Amino acid sequence: MDKLVIEGGKPLSGTIVIQGAKNAALPILAASLLAEGTITVDHVPDLLDIDVMLNILRELGCRAEHAGGTVVLDTETAHTSHVPESLMRQMRSSIFLMGPLLARFGETQVYQPGGCAIGERKIDLHLEGLKALGAEIEEFGNRIICRADKLTGADIHLSFPSVGATENIMMAAVLAEGRTTISNAAREPEIQDLQRFLNTMGAKIMGAGTDTITIDGVQSLTPCRYKVIPDRIVAGTIMVAAAATRGQVTLQNTQPAHLSSLIHVLRRAGVQIIVDGDIIKVGSSARPRAVERIVTSPYPAFPTDLQSQVMVLLTLADGLSVLKETIFEGRLKHVDELTRMGADIRVDLNAAFIRGVPRLYGATVEATDLRAGAALVIAGLAAQGKTVVEQIHHIDRGYDKIETMLSRLGARIMRNSPVPNN
Numbered sequence: 305m306d307k308l309v310i311e312g313g314k315p316l317s318g319t320i321v322i323q324g325a326k327n328a329a330l331p332i333l334a335a336s337l338l339a340e341g342t343i344t345v346d347h348v349p350d351l352l353d354i355d356v357m358l359n360i361l362r363e364l365g366c367r368a369e370h371a372g373g374t375v376v377l378d379t380e381t382a383h384t385s386h387v388p389e390s391l392m393r394q395m396r397s398s399i400f401l402m403g404p405l406l407a408r409f410g411e412t413q414v415y416q417p418g419g420c421a422i423g424e425r426k427i428d429l430h431l432e433g434l435k436a437l438g439a440e441i442e443e444f445g446n447r448i449i450c451r452a453d454k455l456t457g458a459d460i461h462l463s464f465p466s467v468g469a470t471e472n473i474m475m476a477a478v479l480a481e482g483r484t485t486i487s488n489a490a491r492e493p494e495i496q497d498l499q500r501f502l503n504t505m506g507a508k509i510m511g512a513g514t515d516t517i518t519i520d521g522v523q524s525l526t527p528c529r530y531k532v533i534p535d536r537i538v539a540g541t542i543m544v545a546a547a548a549t550r551g552q553v554t555l556q557n558t559q560p561a562h563l564s565s566l567i568h569v570l571r572r573a574g575v576q577i578i579v580d581g582d583i584i585k586v587g588s589s590a591r592p593r594a595v596e597r598i599v600t601s602p603y604p605a606f607p608t609d610l611q612s613q614v615m616v617l618l619t620l621a622d623g624l625s626v627l628k629e630t631i632f633e634g635r636l637k638h639v640d641e642l643t644r645m646g647a648d649i650r651v652d653l654n655a656a657f658i659r660g661v662p663r664l665y666g667a668t669v670e671a672t673d674l675r676a677g678a679a680l681v682i683a684g685l686a687a688q689g690k691t692v693v694e695q696i697h698h699i700d701r702g703y704d705k706i707e708t709m710l711s712r713l714g715a716r717i718m719r720n721s722p723v724p725n726n
């Protein structure tokens with residue numbers, strides 16, 4: 305099992321180019337099945353989850369290559385709509401295959417998806433949406449069979465603006481007959497990216513980024529070349545790491561508008577942030593200030609995917625901060641690990657009360673999920689002494705060689721080996 309070894313206490317400094325977004329690339333790769341031919345997707349990060357998605361697509365009969373950040377995918381040869389259980393269980397995003405496979409083959413057999421243990425993560429809204437479009441769905445334990453001779457547009461109201469359900473319904477509705485309207489849709493930037501990708505292939509979708517998305521069904525889609533948006537969560541992770549180590553970092557290839565809620569929180573904590581086009585400069589030399597109340601909520605509010613990273617900054621702040629997690633009921637597992645590093649955090653239901661301490665101390669800690677792992681890496685960078693982060697396959701799901709990225713910013717971090725003395 306790989307580990308990250310970090311010698312903390314060195315401010316991050318330098319310039320970094322932000323990778324393409326995992327959460328945009330994954331649905332885009334699944335949606336490629338809706339067109340038959342060669343699709344090229346640029347700026348696809350080199351991640352475990354992307355490998356799993358490409359393996360599933362290969363298993364379905366597609367040809368897929370991923371080199372130099374570009375995926376070339378031939379979907380014409382896809383010949384089955386059955387996804388093996390072992391692959392489904394490797395990540396949550398395998399569920400994105402359901403909508404496109406149903407639309408293309410008129411039937412699909414999938415399984416309950418896997419993924420990080422951050423909460424129950426039901427898929428009822430995905431299934432209800434597909435049923436509204438005309439699918440018949442049968443569940444046999446973990447196994448789900450969806451069939452539809454024909455998909456027909458429908459008005460679908462989501463009781464919660466689920467990102468994945470919005471995307472799955474969009475993908476299924478693209479080739480349906482007539483108009484589909486999704487109300488209370490999720491508004492995340494990755495949904496806008498999916499709309500742009502599908503429209504580039506000839507779909508007629510409007511409204512992504514608002515809470516009402518309208519999809520006018522078309523007969524077929526044409527393969528295209530497309531570039532994925534920058535990863536706002538990776539950018540946010542680096543911004544917090546820069547602030548927590550009291551460093552100076554310039555981030556290139558960002559979309560600052562996607563990071564407004566984080567920028568607001570960091571400024572409240574006293575971190576200097578300069579935005580210039582697609583560049584964000586983050587600088588901090590003093591102890592951060594506590595932030596009274598941060599609540600994770602659907603976009604454009606503060607993202608759950610940055611909750612654990614920001615918590616690390618607040619463990620070092622002057623005063624008492626409160627951070628409330630409202631999206632996933634099991635996403636505070638990093639608290640115990642941060643406590644091992646000297647943090648003073650009390651959890652009451654879904655709220656963390658964080659009393660800042662002057663410093664954290666290196667320890668051996670375990671990544672319990674993707675973003676919790678990223679948070680522990682930030683804690684290790686800011687801490688005094690050596691930190692070992694275990695179970696880092698979680699981190700590899702979402703960060704393209706995190707140790708290389710951080711080493712370029714001067715961090716003393718190595719995979720599986722003693723840290724260098726730079």
Ligand SMILES: CC(=O)N[C@H]1[C@@H](OP(=O)(O)OP(=O)(O)OC[C@H]2O[C@@H](n3ccc(=O)[nH]c3=O)[C@H](O)[C@@H]2O)O[C@H](CO)[C@@H](O)[C@@H]1O
Pocket residue numbers: 326327328330396397423424425426427428429430431464465466467468469490494602608609631632633
């Ligand atoms: C690949 C991807 O894009 N992942 C992101 C996506 O996950 P994902 O698409 O899984 O997140 P959702 O927005 O669907 O889930 C949010 C909440 O809705 C609940 N829910 C969801 C679907 C459903 O059918 N029934 C139901 O009850 C979930 O249990 C959770 O409590 O959005 C999350 C919330 O911003 C992010 O943390 C993930 O990084």
Ligand SMILES: C=C(OP(=O)(O)O)C(=O)O
Pocket residue numbers: 327395396397419420609674675702
């Ligand atoms: C929870 C996340 O991803 P997934 O939905 O793929 O598990 C994440 O990116 O933080």
